[in-house]
Amino acid sequence: MLTGVKETKRDKIFLICNYFYVFLAFIVVFYPLVYMLSASISDPKLVSSGEMWLWPKGITFDGYKRVFENSSIWTGYANTILYTVVGTSINLVVTLPAAYALSRKDFIGRNFFMGMFMVTMFFGGGLVPTYLLVKELGMINTMWAIVIPSAASIWNIIVSRTFFQSSIPKELQEAAQIDGCTNMRLFIKIILPLSMPIIAVMALFYGVGNWNSYFSALIYLNDTAKYPLQLILRQILVLQEMSAQGGGAIDASTAAAMNSKAEIAALVKYAVIIVATIPVIAIYPFLQRYFVQGVMIGSVKG
Incomplete structure (x- = not known):
């Protein structure tokens, strides 16, 4: 002021x-x-x-005690970490090179490819054809069914492309090419080190999405040992609801036991929610500076 x-x-x-x-x-x-x-x-x-x-x-602290003693929760936690790390890595490997290529004015056919990408934002094959495709590729009940179909987001590619267009000087690329730098070396040695804000933004976007994702696992996974933490939490919620609804005519002791189970399930539910959100909350402060900078540059300019 x-x-x-x-x-x-x-x-x-x-x-x-x-x-x-x-x-x-x-x-x-x-x-x-x-x-x-x-x-x-x-x-x-x-x-x-x-x-x-x-x-x-x-x-x-009985809820946390039960969480730490439940092997299925820890298995789901490990699966979620694995899916998030592998999925986010694949997302970045696909998104960043595609965005950089589309940002280059000397890339022949970039408008055509961008148009084809835009079509997929409005039209999709649907759940059943997607499931059949994943099944034909032999990815049912595997980690790849979780990370491959969501390997790239067209919106994130557009945001990243805008960042490259507005933040990477064209003269820098021309100088590197005059010095004999290949396109691959230019991208790895020069472009990526200058693109930490958008890399952090994309890592956070994809990481949070992969961490919270449960629908793909619900559709494609059959083995409970491969369930992510979100499906384990869903099972807890379903069991809690079933315990709360109960059945028909029951005696007082059975009703008391069912109420006790419902209360324990609710306690575990809140504990699992806290445990599941801790990693995202812990990582975000370290990426906040890049997050704000990358979003503003990638979405406003250009």
């Missing part, structure tokens, strides 16, 4: 409204996070009854 400039009444009202909406947005985002964290360490009876609505009550 400029010093010596007097704010008008309208400016003050506008500033107050901005603060109000920012505070409201903060509450909307902050409350669910605090609630899940508090529910994961609170007495499940107090959570289900609504007595715990913000801060933890009846603190217990």
